[in-house]
Amino acid sequence: MSSATTPAPAAAPDLEVRAVSKRFAAHAAVNELSFSVPRGSFFSILGPSGCGKTTLLRMIAGFIQPDSGAIAIGGRDMAHVPPNRRPVNMVFQHLALFPMMSVGENVAFGLARRGVGRAERTRRAGAMLERVGLAGAAAKRTDELSGGQRQRVAIARSMVLEPTLLLLDEPLGALDLKLREHMKVELKQLQSAFGTTFVYITHDQSEALVLSDRVGVMNQGHFEQLGTPQELYYSPATAFVAGFVGASNRLSGTVRAIDGALLEIDAGDGWQVRARAHTALAVGAPVQAYVRPEAMTLARTPAELPAGHSAHSGQVTDMLFDGASSALLLREARSRRELRIALPQTGAFADLRPGAQVCFGFEPERVVAFAAV
Amino acid sequence: MSEAPARARWSRRLVLALLLAPALLWLLALIILPHVDLAVLSFRERVAPREYTPSLAQYRTFFTEPLYWHVFVRTALLSATATLITLLVAFPIAWIIAKLARGRTSALLFVVCLIPFWVSETVRTLGWMILLRESGVLPAILVHLGITAEPVELLYHDATILVGLVYTSLLFMVVPLVGSLESLDNSLIEAAYDLGARGGAILRTIVIPHAAPGITAGCIVVFMLTLGNYLTPTLLGGKNSLWFTEQIYTQFITRFNWEQGAAFGFLLLALSTAMVWLGLKLSGQRFSDVMRRV
Numbered sequence: 001m002s003s004a005t006t007p008a009p010a011a012a013p014d015l016e017v018r019a020v021s022k023r024f025a026a027h028a029a030v031n032e033l034s035f036s037v038p039r040g041s042f043f044s045i046l047g048p049s050g051c052g053k054t055t056l057l058r059m060i061a062g063f064i065q066p067d068s069g070a071i072a073i074g075g076r077d078m079a080h081v082p083p084n085r086r087p088v089n090m091v092f093q094h095l096a097l098f099p100m101m102s103v104g105e106n107v108a109f110g111l112a113r114r115g116v117g118r119a120e121r122t123r124r125a126g127a128m129l130e131r132v133g134l135a136g137a138a139a140k141r142t143d144e145l146s147g148g149q150r151q152r153v154a155i156a157r158s159m160v161l162e163p164t165l166l167l168l169d170e171p172l173g174a175l176d177l178k179l180r181e182h183m184k185v186e187l188k189q190l191q192s193a194f195g196t197t198f199v200y201i202t203h204d205q206s207e208a209l210v211l212s213d214r215v216g217v218m219n220q221g222h223f224e225q226l227g228t229p230q231e232l233y234y235s236p237a238t239a240f241v242a243g244f245v246g247a248s249n250r251l252s253g254t255v256r257a258i259d260g261a262l263l264e265i266d267a268g269d270g271w272q273v274r275a276r277a278h279t280a281l282a283v284g285a286p287v288q289a290y291v292r293p294e295a296m297t298l299a300r301t302p303a304e305l306p307a308g309h310s311a312h313s314g315q316v317t318d319m320l321f322d323g324a325s326s327a328l329l330l331r332e333a334r335s336r337r338e339l340r341i342a343l344p345q346t347g348a349f350a351d352l353r354p355g356a357q358v359c360f361g362f363e364p365e366r367v368v369a370f371a372a373v
Numbered sequence: 374m375s376e377a378p379a380r381a382r383w384s385r386r387l388v389l390a391l392l393l394a395p396a397l398l399w400l401l402a403l404i405i406l407p408h409v410d411l412a413v414l415s416f417r418e419r420v421a422p423r424e425y426t427p428s429l430a431q432y433r434t435f436f437t438e439p440l441y442w443h444v445f446v447r448t449a450l451l452s453a454t455a456t457l458i459t460l461l462v463a464f465p466i467a468w469i470i471a472k473l474a475r476g477r478t479s480a481l482l483f484v485v486c487l488i489p490f491w492v493s494e495t496v497r498t499l500g501w502m503i504l505l506r507e508s509g510v511l512p513a514i515l516v517h518l519g520i521t522a523e524p525v526e527l528l529y530h531d532a533t534i535l536v537g538l539v540y541t542s543l544l545f546m547v548v549p550l551v552g553s554l555e556s557l558d559n560s561l562i563e564a565a566y567d568l569g570a571r572g573g574a575i576l577r578t579i580v581i582p583h584a585a586p587g588i589t590a591g592c593i594v595v596f597m598l599t600l601g602n603y604l605t606p607t608l609l610g611g612k613n614s615l616w617f618t619e620q621i622y623t624q625f626i627t628r629f630n631w632e633q634g635a636a637f638g639f640l641l642l643a644l645s646t647a648m649v650w651l652g653l654k655l656s657g658q659r660f661s662d663v664m665r666r667v
Contacts, residue, residue, distance in 0.1 A: 061567060063563060063566075082566075083563075083566050083567050084566050084567070084568075084569045084570060084571060085569075088567075089567055089568065090563075090564070090567045092560045092563070092564055093560070094558075094560060096558065096560040096561050096563070096564035098561060098564070098565070098578075098579060099583075100578075100579070100582035100583060101578075109565070109568050109570075109578070110568035110569050113568060113569035113570045113571075113574060114569055157568065158568070161568065161569070
């Protein structure tokens, strides 16, 4: 097993996708997509349902042939290589554990297909189960396991074959929220322990952000942005990414004035907002600006706002208590737009009630404006 | 105060009993009572006109007369063969209906399997005779194509009987197979493929274990139908058919030996019970699981 800490610098990326396209009738599911995943990293493909991410994953696994383009795994071109001969294994959405076999037989299945002898098979399956924390579960039936344990069996079943690449098709989707949070951490730990390259698809932005080294945000068959979770969150490349990754307040309006890199936006009924322009915009152009709830600062009077913040005011409509991610909803005084603002952890504004008047502000750099489409 | 729930429980039971009554009466009057009567018949012997004594003579005759138990074993073996052929023919059809065909095609294929049952069995079998007899359609075609010099008699062979039995039984195998194959999650097949399995291994390790209750159910139904079939073997096999149901018919109708016929009937019942038990044991299935598939 290759170690994540000493990657071979000259080695080809474990997965290279070059200009791959796939059409179903008139619909382009995947459109001229290219990316590569370096050895030992955790790569996520994040997108809404129907964006083509499952098609992309199934092309990598070999269940679907691309119309054009090439896929190389471990430096080897995969054209016309069937799924059973690719150095790739997949963890299916509903895990697809074989109910007619015991846990041990499930894990040993791939080894048996490779012609590994029974004793060796049992030994390696047992060792793999021990590695995922399921020592002694080999004789159990798959339906005797909990959701999290089944997940680990599915991963063990693939990892025992030592694939170059492990594909995961929203494996956490079927779990309840609490277990999902737990499995997220476990998956990340398993990946760094094995050092295998993981390609993970999900529609859950939190999973993608927590788990990944790099994320491709996919929409309508192409990548909107490819970058680290931090890049996606703090400098979204497109309006789609800004809206899809993390919570955001969307302000639509028109450009009133341009001041260097900053724009003056009329966000409805004369409410003036200053924002950073992501693309070149002309005066009068329609824009969409995004500002995150935690980028805004609350204050009781304008004087309390930090210097350099633009000052605005509004009326509290609701308090949303959710522990560390508590927020309040307010209606901006001029535009009557509803905004979501994160409450500080100090509890300073916990006494606010719906109807209260408050001030809020933000640094113009933290509002990103895109040309409206 | 506790009377009300008790009364409710009683009325619920009464409703249940009334709903089941027609079926239970039917079962009692038309299946259990005649069989009790036949059982009594089979265990007696006629010693003089209208005079009978309890005896095992009818069963003894079966074992001492080679023709009877030869026919019995032959019927069992041919039925088992017909069941196996039906399974081999029906499996690909069921696979196509359950996994490959979509919507209308799948329904159409089902109808194709059902079409033979639109025609009565007698007419259908007579149709086969028109096709297969020496002066019939198929021998004429064979001569025309130069495959045979003279028209050959295609009727009255064991193979002809098997063809007829498989044709009649196909639907009863396809239905439980489609049911059990439809419930097989496609991602299991994909997962096996992904883990390196080829077609044969997937069939052996995933598909057949999953479909086992359906396969067993289909085989039980087809075997019972084939074993108890009278018309197809008699018409297609003629005098050579030597089917056990024919022996029973002969005893009851031609020989007017009801005692012997009843004993044969019970031997056939014992045979089908034993074969079903054996089938369940060999395939490791439970009767209740299998019956849910029929």
